[in-house]
Amino acid sequence: MAKLKLENEEVISDINRIAAEMAPLGIKLHRWEISCDPAVKELIGRQTLTDAEKAIILSAHDHYFNELAKRDGYQTRDLIVIHEQVPNIDAMLAKFDKCHTHAEDEVRFIIDGEGVFGFVRPDGSQVEMLIEPGEYINVPVGTEHWFHLTPKKRIKAIRYFTSTAGWTPEYTGTSIRIPAIA
Numbered sequence: 001m002a003k004l005k006l007e008n009e010e011v012i013s014d015i016n017r018i019a020a021e022m023a024p025l026g027i028k029l030h031r032w033e034i035s036c037d038p039a040v041k042e043l044i045g046r047q048t049l050t051d052a053e054k055a056i057i058l059s060a061h062d063h064y065f066n067e068l069a070k071r072d073g074y075q076t077r078d079l080i081v082i083h084e085q086v087p088n089i090d091a092m093l094a095k096f097d098k099c100h101t102h103a104e105d106e107v108r109f110i111i112d113g114e115g116v117f118g119f120v121r122p123d124g125s126q127v128e129m130l131i132e133p134g135e136y137i138n139v140p141v142g143t144e145h146w147f148h149l150t151p152k153k154r155i156k157a158i159r160y161f162t163s164t165a166g167w168t169p170e171y172t173g174t175s176i177r178i179p180a181i182a
């Protein structure tokens with residue numbers, strides 16, 4: 001389950017308390033089912049995937065995408081696979097580990113590994129959230145946030161997009177004060 005770290009170093013794992021702490025940000029955090037099809041599970045457990053294998057994993061979870069498309073106009077989805085053997089992994093991740101916003105919601109469904117989102121709340125306080133497999137997160141457009149991996153350096157996440165305009169961070173220049181949760 002997700003864990004949330006506050007600036008006073010307290011770490012919260014109770015989902016209702018996490019929801020209460022996140023409420024000012026309008027972030028949605030849900031549990032979604034990862035496919036239990038053995039062939040899909042085996043693929044998810046691999047470190048690297050071909051495009052064809054990614055397509056199998058995506059289609060096994062497309063009931064969620066179809067719902068987002070119908071309800072909120074989502075247009076595309078992809079599967080991002082990051083692990084320590086990925087070339088230029090540090091340069092790739094360095095684009096997102098500073099405070100930034102996006103021009104659309106950042107919507108992710110974690111299916112393997114783990115990652116950390118940090119947020120600046122409306123009162124200026126900062127939190128870090130560890131997000132794990134089976135967790136869906138929607139970070140609303142304009143929310144000041146950052147992202148990094150844990151020392152495991154491994155994550156697979158389905159990303160959902162409302163436009164195909166590309167995925168660029170707009171840096172806000174805010175310094176990150178809170179120590180990493182992991």
Ligand SMILES: [Fe+2]
Pocket residue numbers: 096100101102106145146147169
């Ligand atoms: Fe981001």
